[in-house]
Structures are given as structure tokens and as C-alpha cells.
Amino acid sequence: MKITSAYASTIPISSSIRNAFIDFSKMDCTILALVSDVIVDGKPVVGYGFNSNGRYNATAIMKDRFLPRLLGAEPDSLLAEDGQISPAKAWQLLMRNEKPGGHGERSVAVGVIDMALHDLAAKIAGVPLYRWISDNYGDGDPDEDVFVYAAGGYYVPGKSIGDLQDEMRVFLDAGYDVVKMKIGGADLAEDITRIEAVIDVLGGDGSRLAVDVNGKFDLTTALEYGKAIEPYGLFWYEEVGDPLDYALNATLSEHYAPPIATGENLFSVHDARNLLRYGGMRPDRDYIQVDPTLAYGLTEYRRVQDELARHGWSSRRCVPHGGHQFSLHIAAALKLGGNESYPGEFQPTGGFADDAVISNSRIAPGDRLGIGLEGKAEFYRLLRGLHS
């Protein structure tokens, strides 16, 4: 088989929400279609990719540098011994002549292509992606469903405490048990009021609430907030300082006993290794949130998993960032601890299939072939438009 053509474009996923660091009014996303020469029911099999949610597009670098390498490759060089597409071999080709370090937007561009290659591989094999991953990279016995939590609680102009509580009630009514809100975009007193208001909605149970700083705090503020929120026993305290400030994270972990989560802005196995070496992360309670799509794809994410295992971590401590269907399949197949979900945000790319059901904060990846983005009607319309 071979890839006959590739189509990439940028779509807006903008909204009026804001976290402690950025607003999302100009947010967009790269989408990609890889068309193969494999014909099923009279149509070529097509793999789709997109660059997760919440970081800007990488369309230019993908078109200028990485897609030419993919399309210019000898077709056989992309194939495994069984003659089928090998995302891992394709990854080596994509990264040829790339220096180490400085991952930047490069990891996003490669991640999108890697996602589309995995979608294609599973579709050609005639199976949902979680099954393909489990059979090829896992133990062949994937989880049936995956823990998901509802990420929201953004800062929005004019949003009141009552609005915030209503938002959380909608998440609970939709089947989520655990919710997440942004902090650090207001002062400590106001954030404590917001946190306590959400805990009220959760029946007083702080262990069902995660808070996310989006990398905003310096060490002093991290510790000050940590001291104030520690009594609530929150689900986790997320990305408290700059993603590469491992010493800040390590110091925080000496002072803040409940779970800490971070990693969504670490884009390589090397960065993840440094987090494990120097970030003070505790394998008995903390969470790693590396997003496979932003960080060179599933091919690199498997290396992250190997690194975690070498450091004594269970895959169950991983809950990827991004709230997308690709990570949902990965979580089921590699037996992760869960996956993020953004109900209603970052449309049309965010979230899972239109017919997906969330119950007790769990969701199944579904039985559509590949990633199953065809089950997100509005998004699929855009993806199909790339090539037809």
C-alpha cells in the first residue's frame, strides 16, 4: 500500500474562554487527511489527524518540511514486514535530518501526521484504533472503557459564581464524577471563593475537583496557593509552574501532599524523562499528562511509557491532556488512568463521538474503524472536505 496524497489545512476552534495564561479567541487547529491507494467499498481509505486542542496550528511546518518527506519516501520504506503501513517506520523517516532538542512546533506537526498514520493503519486492518494499538503495542486485552473528567471552569467575561456552579452541574448531569476548573487567573481570595463554590456543587467532596494553573505561578505563589488549597484534598493541582521548571515542581511536591499533575506542555520523551528525574513527581499519587498528539504522536508516547516504567511508574498514573478521541483509544489500549474531556469546548475538534455515552465518568472508545472521527458529524464534514 502507499499514501497517494496528503491534504492539510487550518480551522478555527476559537472561543471566549480564558485560563490563567492565555485567552482562546484566536485558537486554531491543523487538520490532515492522508489518502491511501487501498480501496474499500469503491473509496480510498483515508487517515485523519488534528493537533489536539488548545495549542495553535502547525500547518506551515507540516506542509513545508514533514509532508514532503512522507510523500517523497519510497513507498516500501513505510511498510512493516506484513506489508501494512508502519507508523513507527514512517516516524523515523519524518524525523530524518532533525537535530535533537528544541521541540517547539515540530513535535505538533509530527504528532498530527503520526495520528493520521495510526488512523489509516487501523482502518486498513478493519479495526477500531484501540484494538489495533492493543494488538500491536499492548497486551491484546484493552480496557473496555476509560475514566474521563470534565475540564472547564474557565474565566469568561461576565461569568458569575452561579454560572460557574451551573456549568459544573451540567457536567455532573452529563455523567462526569470529576470536574476541573481553572485557577490563577484571579487573586487567591477570589479563586478560593470559586473553588469552594464548586466543591459545594460536588456535595462538599473536594477529591472530585481538579484545579489547573496553566503554568502561571512562580514558586512563592505556588506554595501560597498550595497551602490554601491543601485542606480541600483536591483531585489534583495541575501545571502549577512553568512546564520546564522542574525545581519548582520538586519543591512544591515537598510542601504539598495531595496529588500534583503536569506534563501537557512537555513535547518529547527527553522532557518527560527530566520531569521524572528532577520534578519531584511521586509515582504513588501524581499524574503525568503528556498529550500524545502534541508530543510527536503515539510513536513517541510509547517511549514515554517505557521511560515511566523504567522509573517505576504505572501507566495508570497517565491521564493525557487534550480531550480528544485519539487519546481515548490510546488510554483504553495502553491501560492509562484516564483521559481529559472538554464538554462543549474547542468545537468541532474537542470531545468524542456524537453518540458516545458517559456514565459514572467512564466512556468507551467505540467500534468505528480507526479513531472514528467519522462519528463526529460536524468535524467529519471538515475532514472530508479536505480531500473530496
Ligand SMILES: [Mg+2]
Ligand atoms: Mg491543563
